[in-house]
Amino acid sequence: MDISRREFTKIGCKIIIGATAGTTIVESLITNSIAAENSPVKGGYNWEEHFWGYVVDTRKCIGCGRCANACKLENHVPFDEEVYRTWIERYRVKKTSLETREEEVVIDSPDGGIEGFVDDIPAEEIKKAFFVPKICNHCDNPPCVQVCPVGATYTTKDGVVLVDYEYCIGCRYCIQGCPYGARYFNTEKGTADKCTWCYHRITKGLLPACVQACPTGARKFGDMLDKDSEVNKIIDEERINLLKPDLGTKPKVFYIGLDREVK
Amino acid sequence: MLDNLIWGYVYPNESEIQWSILIVLYPYITGLVAGAFIASSLYHVFGKNEIKPVARFALLTALSFLLVAMLPLLVHLGRPERGIEIMFTPHLTSAMSGFGYIFSFYLIIVVLEIWLSFREDIVKKALSSHGWKELLYSSLALFSFDISEKALHDDEKFARKLAIIGIPSAAFLHGYVGFIFGGIKANPWWSTPLMPIIFLMSAIVSGIALLILLYIAAMKIRKHAIDHKCLQSLAHYLWIFLILDVTLELLEIISMKYASREDIDIINRLLSDKIGFTFWGVQLTLGILIPFILLLMVNFIKKRDTLKMIMISISCIFVVIGVFAMRWNVVIGGQEISKSLVGTLTYVPVFFSQEGVLPAIIIFMLPFIILRVVTAILPPWKDMEEETQKLK
Ligand code: SF4
Ligand code: SF4
Numbered sequence: 177m178d179i180s181r182r183e184f185t186k187i188g189c190k191i192i193i194g195a196t197a198g199t200t201i202v203e204s205l206i207t208n209s210i211a212a213e214n215s216p217v218k219g220g221y222n223w224e225e226h227f228w229g230y231v232v233d234t235r236k237c238i239g240c241g242r243c244a245n246a247c248k249l250e251n252h253v254p255f256d257e258e259v260y261r262t263w264i265e266r267y268r269v270k271k272t273s274l275e276t277r278e279e280e281v282v283i284d285s286p287d288g289g290i291e292g293f294v295d296d297i298p299a300e301e302i303k304k305a306f307f308v309p310k311i312c313n314h315c316d317n318p319p320c321v322q323v324c325p326v327g328a329t330y331t332t333k334d335g336v337v338l339v340d341y342e343y344c345i346g347c348r349y350c351i352q353g354c355p356y357g358a359r360y361f362n363t364e365k366g367t368a369d370k371c372t373w374c375y376h377r378i379t380k381g382l383l384p385a386c387v388q389a390c391p392t393g394a395r396k397f398g399d400m401l402d403k404d405s406e407v408n409k410i411i412d413e414e415r416i417n418l419l420k421p422d423l424g425t426k427p428k429v430f431y432i433g434l435d436r437e438v439k
Numbered sequence: 440m441l442d443n444l445i446w447g448y449v450y451p452n453e454s455e456i457q458w459s460i461l462i463v464l465y466p467y468i469t470g471l472v473a474g475a476f477i478a479s480s481l482y483h484v485f486g487k488n489e490i491k492p493v494a495r496f497a498l499l500t501a502l503s504f505l506l507v508a509m510l511p512l513l514v515h516l517g518r519p520e521r522g523i524e525i526m527f528t529p530h531l532t533s534a535m536s537g538f539g540y541i542f543s544f545y546l547i548i549v550v551l552e553i554w555l556s557f558r559e560d561i562v563k564k565a566l567s568s569h570g571w572k573e574l575l576y577s578s579l580a581l582f583s584f585d586i587s588e589k590a591l592h593d594d595e596k597f598a599r600k601l602a603i604i605g606i607p608s609a610a611f612l613h614g615y616v617g618f619i620f621g622g623i624k625a626n627p628w629w630s631t632p633l634m635p636i637i638f639l640m641s642a643i644v645s646g647i648a649l650l651i652l653l654y655i656a657a658m659k660i661r662k663h664a665i666d667h668k669c670l671q672s673l674a675h676y677l678w679i680f681l682i683l684d685v686t687l688e689l690l691e692i693i694s695m696k697y698a699s700r701e702d703i704d705i706i707n708r709l710l711s712d713k714i715g716f717t718f719w720g721v722q723l724t725l726g727i728l729i730p731f732i733l734l735l736m737v738n739f740i741k742k743r744d745t746l747k748m749i750m751i752s753i754s755c756i757f758v759v760i761g762v763f764a765m766r767w768n769v770v771i772g773g774q775e776i777s778k779s780l781v782g783t784l785t786y787v788p789v790f791f792s793q794e795g796v797l798p799a800i801i802i803f804m805l806p807f808i809i810l811r812v813v814t815a816i817l818p819p820w821k822d823m824e825e826e827t828q829k830l831k
Contacts, residue, residue, distance in 0.1 A: 258454040265448075283448035283781060310450075319625060325538070326521075327530035345524060346517015348457040349535050355625035357450025357778050361457060366517030423624055439779050 221379045223333040228373060228428070229400040229407045230387075231416075232309050235433040236394035239264055239307040241289040246389035248290070250374060255290075259360035261371035262311040262386050264289030267437055271303045281437050308438050309395060311386065312337065312358035312371035313419060313427030320350035320359060320370075329368065335400075335428060336375055341367050355423050373397070400428075446708075447782030456774045456786045459794040461511040464802060466616045466638065467766045468508045471806075473613040473639070474646010475501040476549065476605060481676065483552075483602040489672035492826065493654050496819040498553050500653060501646075503810035505546055510802050512538075515794055534619045545612050548605050554579075555598040557817045562586045575816075613642045620769055627702035627780070628709060628773040633691045640684035645762035647677045648755035653810075654823070655752055661820065664827035667744045671737065674751045677758070678734040685727045688765075705780045713783055714772040717764045726761010730754035 247262045248255055263285050270280040282297065289307075314337045321329050321337060328344035331337050339350075344367035351359040351368060362369035374384035378397070382388070387397045398407030410416070410432065417434040418427045431438075445454070479497035482490040513519050526543075529536035554561075562584050565576035577584075614635035620626075621634025651673050658665050695706055710718055733754045737747045771786045789795045814820075 258451060260451045263451045281781075283779070285448070285451050288451045319623075322532045323534065323623070324530055325533040325535035326524045326528055343521070343524065344518065345521040347512075347515075347535065348517070349533065349619075351452075351457050352774075353623055353625055355778055357452045360452040361455070361517065368517075439781070 223379075225401065226334040227400045228314070228335050228378065229398060229411070230311065230314070230373070230429040231396040231398075231407050231410050231432065232311075232429060233394050233396070233410075233432040234306055234308050234435075234438075236392045237264065237307040237309055238392055238394075239266055239289060239293050240391065241292045242389045242391060243309060243386035243395060244288045244290045246385040247371075250377075250385035251372070253369075254364075257363070259362075259369070260288040261358075261369075262288075262309065265308045265310060265438075266293050266305070267308065267435065268297060268305040269303045269437070270297070270301055283437070306433075306435065308431075308434070309386075310356065310358070310419075311429060312354075312373075313356060313425065313429045314371075314373060316426035316428060317424060319353040319355065319423075319425060323349045323353040325349060332375075336373050336378075337370070338372055338375060339368050339370060341365050341369075344368055355420050355425065444785035444787065445782065446784075447777070448779050449777035449782035449784050450779050453777050453779075453784060456771070456784065458770055458774060459515065459786070460771075460788050460796060460799045461515045461794050461802070463763070463766045463770045464799050465508070465511045466613075466770070467645070467763055468504050468511070468803070468806070469613055469616050470638065470642030470762065470766070471646050471649050472501050472504045472508060473609040473642040474644065474648075475504065475650050476609045476646070477643050478647050478650050478673065478676070480602050480606050480609075483556075483599060484606060487672070489669050492666050492669045492823045493650060493673070495553075495556050495822060496654065496657070496814075497650050498549065498556065499813050499817065499819055500650060500806075500810060502549050502553060503806040503813055505542075505549060506809055507802055507805045509542065510805070511799070514798055514802070534615065534622045537615065541608070541612050541615060545605075545608050548601055548608055552598060552601050552605060553817070555594045555601070558594055559586050559591060560817065560821075579816075610639055614639045620773065625778055626773050626776075627700075627706060628776060629769065631691055631695075633687055634769075637684070637687045637691065640680060640687055641762050641765050643680045644677065644684050645759055647673055647680065648758035648762075651677070651751060651755045652759070655748065657814075657820075658823070661824070663820075663824050663829055665748060666823070666827050667748070668826075670748060670751060674734055674737055674747075674754070677755070678731065678738070681727055681731050681734070681758070685723070685731070688723070688727075702780050705776045705783070708783060709772055709776050713775045713785070714768045718768050718772070721764035722761050722768055725757050726764055727758075730757045730761070 241264060244260065244263050247253065247260075251261060253259060253261055265283060265285045266289070268282045270282065272279060284293075286293065293307075314331075314335060316335070318329075318331060318337050321331055324330075324344075325347060326343060326345055328340045329337065329350050330340065341362075344365075346361070346366045346368065348361055348368060351361060354370075359368055359370045361367075374382070374386075377384060384395075384397050387395045396406050396410065398405035400408055400411075402408065407430075411430055414432050416430040416432055418430065419434075420439060421427075475497045478490065479494045479501070481487045482494035513522050516522050525536060526539040529539070531537075558580065561576050561580045563586070565573060565580050566584065568576060617635035617638030620629040620638075621631055623629045651670065654670070654673075655665060692710075696703065730753075733750045737750050737754075740747055775783055775786060777783060791797055
């Protein structure tokens, strides 16, 4: 048979395009179906029956740092690295004379607040001060999931945003994409990492470690599909706010008593 | 030590810069690719005959840089061995996921384009050489040796069509790199719809400048006179694209400042403090303003080709430095502001490390080595030297 050069090129192109497209389609079909079948936790827990939510009452937080400490212990987050799944911010608004309307706000979170805070500004200079615990918002419209090039970051049916450590390629795009600084790079695994709302605990009916550890009840966790849950009650009754609501990320961490300085 | 590098309040997880100098290199290299390709299209598609001497050389340059464009990304991954998953299970809402495909598609176009425009040479070489050379060139010719008038004519037609697809894909390849940054709403310094087009314009600018420099260097090495008509016409295009480029870059800054949204304080601090020098000094003054004036003068000076050549070379050196600064200001600058919008941090490059300056230098030298090899196999010199004389 006499194949001309042109036909040869044509056939070649077709084979290449066909082969790449084919493998991709098949691969993604397989991966998707596997993901759909395997809810991460089996045995009694049905992820279709829950949808988790989190409330932070900033008025109650005393900045003791127990939550951040408990989180690092529970989730083996290295204590000697500057990485946090949850942390506490301290805001101090300084007194200014009435003429200057500019406010000076000092914000800090030394070591994520794990060791608590020291008073390095005399009390008489401070107008108001408060603590704000921070954690991954498990956004309903999560930019971190949107930007992951391989789908290693995903949202579970029960509304938790997780990282698949076996799949993440470590490009760190999600860390750039999260507006809240909730993600960090796990140097040991070579992947992205973040708060899981203690998925291993909540699927067994336990509370996340930080909620469990908080002595004042500033952190609350619960099922938004359960109309009697504490989280739902607060959302229904209190005036709540979200972090950076203008970005459209639809956070599922709801704040009570959020000041305008908090971003 | 860390404390001096941080100003204001940054989120605790932000104490480390995630995307290092390698990620600066990545858009820089893809930009050079897109620019060189578009320069060659000026001849292949738009029939600008003055560019003909460097048209094929530009394609080879594009290929050499394209072959390493993936490397900085790959080296930077936490798990490089899984990098290929981008091809197998792309997550399509991610701007980054298309990279593998766009890259491969573009590679195919560039290779085909090169093959078609060099086919006559390849076939002639195959027919006139022996031994391993014959084998090399015959296989490069895909064992089809038809170089009749008609076949060549068909080739040319096909090459033109390819180049027509090539332009939008080059634009796409690079505009898309811009979107990787422009699509991140979390970062006020990145998140602008202008980003892709700014990236594209600066890509074209850097690609043409690089091509001019390589052309002058190649002719000096080969001791051959320079085709000043070609050189000046390239410089002319460079000048035009510089104008487009600077217009867009300024437009972005002006609209940010004018709109003065909540992030303006941190942007101002970024521009005056963190990247003040690299932005106003290197990117805009050295990289755009000075070349712009020099090239403008080149347009007015009569005769005096050598002087013009010197002015053009200086402009081009400044332009490639300026565009590198632009990539730096975007990639590093964007990470030097905290997403808390009330703090900044500082990137301190390290020399020896997986993501350090050394690997960046090595990666950036590779395309020049590749170019040396490719031009040995497929010499583009004939068209570059046709119109001019050999120097003594
Ligand atoms: S807070 Fe950040 S990491 Fe958490 S879901 Fe939202 S974007 Fe993702
Ligand atoms: S670092 Fe991992 S999880 Fe994050 S975007 Fe990259 S591949 Fe996805």
